[in-house]
Amino acid sequence: MSPHIAQSPTALADPDELALGLPESYLAAGHTLGSWLTTTDHKRIAILYGLSITLFFFLGGAAATAVRLELFTPEADFVGSDTYNKLFTLHGVIMVWFFLIPSIPTTFGNFLLPLMIGARDLAFPKLNLVSWYLNLGGGLLAAVAVLAGGIDTGWTFYVPYATVFSDTAVSVAVLGVFVAGFSTIATGVNFIATVHLLRAPGMTWFRLPLFVWAMYTTSLIFVLATPVLALTLLLVLAERAFGLPIFDPARGGDPILFQHLFWFYSHPAVYIMILPAMGVISEVITCFSRRVVFGYTFMVYALVAIAVIGFFTWGHHMFTSGMSPYAALLFSFLSFIVAVPSAIKVFNWTATLYRGQIGFESPMLYALGFLGLFTVGGLTGLFLASIPIDVHVQDTYFVVAHFHYIMVGASVSAYFAGLHLWWPKITGRMYPETWAKFAAILMFFGFNLTFFPQFIAGYLGMPRRYHVYPPEFQVWNVLSSSGAAVLAVAYLMPLGYLTWSVFFGARARNDPWNATGLEWRTTSPPPRDNFLGRVAVLGPPYDYHPAGSPPTQDQPHLPTQESQA
Amino acid sequence: MMQRFVPAWLMPEAASTQAAKVDAIFFGLTVISAAIVLVVVGLVVTFAIRFRRGSKADRGALPSVVSREFEIGWTAATLFVFLFIFWWAASAEIGAYTPPKDAIEIHVVANQWMWKTQASNGAREINELHVPVGAPVRLMLTSQDVIHSFYIPAFRLKRDAVPGRQTETWFQATKTGTFHLMCTEFCGTDHSRMLGRVIVMEPQDYAAWLSAQPEGDDLAHAGERLFTERGCAGCHAPGSTIHAPDLAGLWGKTIPLEGGRTVTVDAAYIRDSILQPARDIAAGYAPIMPSYAGLLTDGEVQELTAYLRALGAGPRTVRSPGVPPLSSRVPGSARERSPAMVPGAPVADTPAPAGPAVGP
Numbered sequence: 001m002s003p004h005i006a007q008s009p010t011a012l013a014d015p016d017e018l019a020l021g022l023p024e025s026y027l028a029a030g031h032t033l034g035s036w037l038t039t040t041d042h043k044r045i046a047i048l049y050g051l052s053i054t055l056f057f058f059l060g061g062a063a064a065t066a067v068r069l070e071l072f073t074p075e076a077d078f079v080g081s082d083t084y085n086k087l088f089t090l091h092g093v094i095m096v097w098f099f100l101i102p103s104i105p106t107t108f109g110n111f112l113l114p115l116m117i118g119a120r121d122l123a124f125p126k127l128n129l130v131s132w133y134l135n136l137g138g139g140l141l142a143a144v145a146v147l148a149g150g151i152d153t154g155w156t157f158y159v160p161y162a163t164v165f166s167d168t169a170v171s172v173a174v175l176g177v178f179v180a181g182f183s184t185i186a187t188g189v190n191f192i193a194t195v196h197l198l199r200a201p202g203m204t205w206f207r208l209p210l211f212v213w214a215m216y217t218t219s220l221i222f223v224l225a226t227p228v229l230a231l232t233l234l235l236v237l238a239e240r241a242f243g244l245p246i247f248d249p250a251r252g253g254d255p256i257l258f259q260h261l262f263w264f265y266s267h268p269a270v271y272i273m274i275l276p277a278m279g280v281i282s283e284v285i286t287c288f289s290r291r292v293v294f295g296y297t298f299m300v301y302a303l304v305a306i307a308v309i310g311f312f313t314w315g316h317h318m319f320t321s322g323m324s325p326y327a328a329l330l331f332s333f334l335s336f337i338v339a340v341p342s343a344i345k346v347f348n349w350t351a352t353l354y355r356g357q358i359g360f361e362s363p364m365l366y367a368l369g370f371l372g373l374f375t376v377g378g379l380t381g382l383f384l385a386s387i388p389i390d391v392h393v394q395d396t397y398f399v400v401a402h403f404h405y406i407m408v409g410a411s412v413s414a415y416f417a418g419l420h421l422w423w424p425k426i427t428g429r430m431y432p433e434t435w436a437k438f439a440a441i442l443m444f445f446g447f448n449l450t451f452f453p454q455f456i457a458g459y460l461g462m463p464r465r466y467h468v469y470p471p472e473f474q475v476w477n478v479l480s481s482s483g484a485a486v487l488a489v490a491y492l493m494p495l496g497y498l499t500w501s502v503f504f505g506a507r508a509r510n511d512p513w514n515a516t517g518l519e520w521r522t523t524s525p526p527p528r529d530n531f532l533g534r535v536a537v538l539g540p541p542y543d544y545h546p547a548g549s550p551p552t553q554d555q556p557h558l559p560t561q562e563s564q565a
Numbered sequence: 566m567m568q569r570f571v572p573a574w575l576m577p578e579a580a581s582t583q584a585a586k587v588d589a590i591f592f593g594l595t596v597i598s599a600a601i602v603l604v605v606v607g608l609v610v611t612f613a614i615r616f617r618r619g620s621k622a623d624r625g626a627l628p629s630v631v632s633r634e635f636e637i638g639w640t641a642a643t644l645f646v647f648l649f650i651f652w653w654a655a656s657a658e659i660g661a662y663t664p665p666k667d668a669i670e671i672h673v674v675a676n677q678w679m680w681k682t683q684a685s686n687g688a689r690e691i692n693e694l695h696v697p698v699g700a701p702v703r704l705m706l707t708s709q710d711v712i713h714s715f716y717i718p719a720f721r722l723k724r725d726a727v728p729g730r731q732t733e734t735w736f737q738a739t740k741t742g743t744f745h746l747m748c749t750e751f752c753g754t755d756h757s758r759m760l761g762r763v764i765v766m767e768p769q770d771y772a773a774w775l776s777a778q779p780e781g782d783d784l785a786h787a788g789e790r791l792f793t794e795r796g797c798a799g800c801h802a803p804g805s806t807i808h809a810p811d812l813a814g815l816w817g818k819t820i821p822l823e824g825g826r827t828v829t830v831d832a833a834y835i836r837d838s839i840l841q842p843a844r845d846i847a848a849g850y851a852p853i854m855p856s857y858a859g860l861l862t863d864g865e866v867q868e869l870t871a872y873l874r875a876l877g878a879g880p881r882t883v884r885s886p887g888v889p890p891l892s893s894r895v896p897g898s899a900r901e902r903s904p905a906m907v908p909g910a911p912v913a914d915t916p917a918p919a920g921p922a923v924g925p
Contacts, residue, residue: 081754154751160728161711165677165753249729250859252841255712256727289616295636320714321725322732325662329655336647343643346605348636353612355624360617368609375605379598382647386594386654388587388661392721395714395749459591460577461718463749466757470745550624 023527025428040125041528046111047426048132053099053107054495056139060094061491063087068450068484074471084467085152086168092155097177098139100407101269104276105222106135106187108418109215111426113191115519115526116209118200118535123193131186138180145173154465156266159247159258163239171241178233181226184272188222191215200518202537206300209517209541210293213300214279217307221268221275225311229265232258256321263314271310273407274374275303277414278345281367284417285349287515288364289356290551292542294348302341302348309338319390328387335385342378346371357551361513362436366417369444370410377405380455395465397476398458401451409447416443416494423498424508428525431501435493443490449483516543580740580765581720586657588721594650664735668703669696672784672867675706675713675726677752678759681864685871687783688775692761694746696738697771703735705832707863714750717763725750728863731832738765788872791865800854809854810847813876821848835870 026043029035036044066087070078079087110128114121122128145151148169153162162170195208195216208216236258238244245251247258286293293299315323315331349371358364380402383389393399416439423431457476462469469477511520522531545551571592579588615622670685671694683689696702706715708726716723717736724734746761766774792798800809815830823846828834837844839861842854861869 081757085751085754085756152753158712158751161751161753165711249727252858253729255729295633298636298640320723322727322730325659329658332655333651336651337644339647340640340644343647344636344640347639347643350605350608350612353609353616355622355627356612356616357618357624358613358616360613368613371609372602372606375602376598379601382598382650383591383594386590386650387658388583388654388721389591389594391723392587392591392718394723395716456575460575461716461745461747463716463747463757465751468757470760548626550626 022523023529023532025523025525026528027428027525029528038129040121040129042110042114042122042125042128043426043526043530045128045132046107046109049102049106049110049135052132052136052139053103056094056098057491058495059143060091060099061488063091063094065484065488067091068481070467071469071477072481074469074474074477076468081467082152083150085154085465086146086150088465089151089154090146093142093151093173093177094139095407096155096269097180098135098142100273100411101184102135102180102187103273103411103415104280104418105191105215105218105272106131108211108280108422109187109191109218109276112422112519113194113212113215114198115522115530116212116517117195117198117203118518118531118537119194119198120529120531122190123197124190127186127190131183131190134183134186135180138176138178138183141176141179142173145169145176148172156262157233157236158262159236159239159255160249160253163236163246164248164250171237174233174236174240178230178237181230181233184222185226185230188219188226191219192223195219200535200537203518206297207537207540209279210282210296210299210303211276211279213303214275214282217303218272218275221272221307221310225265225268225272228261229269232261232265235261256318256323259318259321260314263317264311267314267317268307268310270403270406271306273411275306277370277374277411278303280414280418280421281349281370283515283517284363284367284421285352286542286544287421287513288361288367289353289358290544291352291354291356292540292544292547294351294354295344296541298344299348302344305341306338309334309341313338316385316390319387320394332385332387336382339378339382339385342374346375346378355550360437361420362433362440363417363421363513365437365440366413366420366443369440370413370417373405373409373413373444373447377402377410380405393458395463396458397454397462397464400464401454401458404451404454409451413443413447416440419494419498421513422519423501424512425519425524425526427502427505428508428523429501429505430508430512431505432497435497439490439493439497442486442493446483446486446490450480450487451483453477453479453483516541578719578740578742578744579721580738580742580744581717581722582737582739583661584719584721584739586661590654590657593653597646597650664703664733665701668701668735670703670705671696672864672871673704673706673715673726674709674864674867675715675748675759676709677711678748678755680715680746680748680759680761683784683864683867685784686775688778692746694761694763695771695774696763696765697768698738698741698765699768701735701737704733705867706732706734707867709863711752712750713748713752713759716747716749717744718747719744720763723749731836731867738763741765741767784868784871785875786872788868788870788875791861791868792872795857795861795865797869807853808850810850812873816874816876822846823848823850832870832874835873836866839866839869 026041029041030039036048039045066079067084070076070084070087076084110122151166151168151170151173153166153168153170157170157174195212199208235246239246239248239253245253247253247255249255282293282299313331313335315327316335319328319331380398384393384399384402420431420436423429453476457473457480460473460476462473462476508524510522510524512524513520518535518537576588579585616624672683672685674681674683680692680694681689682694688695704715704724706724706726707730708728710728712728713726714723715726720736720738722734722736724732726732742765744763744765746763748756748759752759792801799805800807801812803811803813817830819827819829821827826845828845834845838854840856840858842856843852846852
């Protein structure tokens with residue numbers, strides 16, 4: 001490794017490289033800040049998103065750390081009630097709208113969607129840049145709300161508390177989420193148009209990688225659900241800032257209407273978080289077991305079914321609000337139905353492993369962890385879909401544990417799986433594999449230590465959003481807070497070694513995992529126009545072995561960092 | 566069943582009829598889920614070890630049984646398991662929906678950050694609720710400010726208290742003792758301190774406790790007083806010169822509205838008629854009633870509702886214009902509450918019970 005390479009983070013732009021006759025990489029297309037902030041390259045915009053959501057992830061994580069620290073003992077001993085309420089609200093708002101919802105679509109989706117279908121860019125590159133500015137603008141408004149004293153409504157903004165009673169900076173935060181919503185809608189429109197219009201010759205719908213299908217179905221939810229959130233938040237603003245009576249019961253409004261509108265968006269939003277994760281996991285599991293995915297068409301239909309049925313289950317958030325028992329039964333029934341396609345996906349991933357050549361590189365460790373955590377998260381969803389159980393555990397830590405298993409255990413694991421899988425493609429550098437494996441394993445155990453005890457605390461009756469709690473729950477909270485400490489270390493590790501790898505990592509080959517997707521059929525990192533020549537697709541995805549014959553052991557063992565030196 | 570398999574510290578105390586049902590479903594679902602997790606994790610680990618890169622395991626073409634039929638098979642199996650769980654949970658829910666007719670009625674009013682309860686027998690409490698063991702108790706909840714949620718873990722009972730509307734639920738305690746009452750809908754600064762106690766007593770202890778409570782009007786009598794004080798009687802008393810409906814005997818009836826619709830007179834209709842009188846006008850009357858929104862508290866609306874209810878669906882009394890009522894129109898007096906109201910409590914004789922009339 002020459003010292004010259006080690007000094008420059010975008011060493012791929014080195015003149016030595018260009019001597020080979022390859023086009024310069026997208027990273028070398030400009031080094032100024034201005035070249036980044038005005039770029040319309042989907043790959044650079046993906047990096048911009050990557051940086052902003054990393055910032056938000058650690059901001060939201062810091063708030064969670066403070067919350068877990070406070071809950072170590074039953075009494076109030078670290079922060080006061082109002083501060084505590086602001087901390088968990090900050091955690092929820094930032095993590096949901098500024099990390100989880102944009103996470104996989106705006107980073108890997110942006111970077112890979114055109115590459116995977118053989119396109120040169122998204123359908124609307126300028127709109128893509130506008131999306132990032134909207135997302136960042138929304139995030140900054142939320143940050144302003146924090147600086148202005150914070151908000152204490154919880155991420156759900158339940159009325160009339162949020163519109164009439166809270167004296168915190170609710171309006172600014174709501175405005176921030178409202179603005180960020182337009183970013184999501186624009187991204188959804190962009191992705192849908194791209195998949196429809198820009199597929200390379202030969203890339204038929206049923207040759208699309210499952211990640212592309214996941215992006216497509218997620219975009220449908222983006223476009224159909226987010227406007228409802230925008231409308232709802234606008235009504236909250238109208239009531240709070242201009243005094244229009246909409247939800248306030250003292251003036252004839254209906255607070256339950258808000259809940260219906262809010263969950264009509266926010267339940268599909270859960271699928272916005274998990275469908276992209278399913279897409280990533282399908283890519284990782286096929287690659288590291290060297291097998292074609294089991295039941296490709298079922299996997300596609302399952303994604304579509306989840307996206308569609310997911311729109312009709314929102315009422316299960318409101319079983320205790322006093323809804324009609326018949327409505328509750330219907331929502332309960334649909335919530336059971338929506339779990340079926342998710343179960344099918346788990347079975348198909350498991351079956352994909354059968355007779356594979358399974359390697360245990362870090363992306364695969366995250367993916368295997370995903371399988372376990374998603375299964376637990378999904379099954380506890382059935383508990384919550386059962387009305388009598390939901391009546392008991394609604395708004396307790398059982399619910400908190402359930403949705404963290406889905407959103408953090410599953411989605412964030414998938415995010416890290418994808419980050420490690422595509423890191424060589426995105427940066428052109430290999431990361432230190434040993435560290436990555438260690439972080440993956442640590443994350444799995446830290447996660448379970450943090451969140452499994454919360455199932456028990458919840459069933460025992462510990463309500464969520466409690467600053468102080470009855471002392472009999474302390475043992476579960478101590479376990480949970482200890483796990484959170486492990487989890488914090490596990491999340492900080494990739495920040496360290498991935499940053500290190502950008503500067504010092506070994507150069508990545510074009511296809512370091514011997515994977516099949518189109519994104520690997522170009523240089524690492526790719527040039528501005530993605531591909532060197534014309535792209536044509538001749539076969540189905542996941543072509544790891546000819547149909548009917550066994551996979552061969554063709555995946556290279558990764559060179560460790562030591563052997564590179 | 567559960568006590569045999571699950572250590573006590575893993576299960577919350579079960580002290581109501583519903584608790585046993587919920588625990589049974591929870592236990593069954595846990596067993597099913599654990600089996601599924603074991604199968605999935607077991608297969609993943611087995612495959613990961615057996616088919617690790619370079620192992621000597623057979624990797625020939627997939628057996629012919631692993632095919633499309635296989636996929637359809639496990640989709641159907643999953644669907645049936647899930648539908649079974651749905652049916653099980655839903656039937657438990659349907660069975661528990663309607664409270665028994667003889668339930669003790671308790672009105673709960675939540676506000677930041679306390680619980681106020683008032684039983685139909687007159688007992689008022691703050692952040693405490695005394696109930697007899699083995700008797701069904703029906704709760705009617707509302708809130709004066711934001712949404713709260715009334716949660717008694719030991720009863721597996723939770724219902725939101727929503728401002729501007731009344732929600733209902735019921736329970737029957739099976740065990741004496743003191744249990745947590747908590748707020749589970751985030752309601753501001755002291756949400757986590759909005760706690761109370763539910764004290765379940767033997768019927769005779771409850772009767773003793775009840776008779777030791779300071780005398781106060783029960784809801785219906787308080788409502789009757791309000792009915793006069795706030796001027797309702799000026800128009801609605803029998804024989805009033807204003808053309809307004811007499812409210813006696815209305816409860817539970819279906820009455821015609823202007824415009825040809827009909828409505829059943831229940832708590833929601835009475836509440837709406839007091840707070841938004843222009844919304845549903847009874848057929849044959851002019852829309853002259855002013856709104857009492859902001860003039861009556863939620864508790865007062867509940868008291869008026871209880872009064873109208875106590876007037877029942879019995880025959881209307883006929884009185885001459887201008888003559889004030891000589892005595893209470895509510896059957897029973899406030900003093901006659903107590904032991905008779907408590908199912909199972911020993912009673913010396915049988916005084917007329919307070920609260921809703923049992924019939925003419």
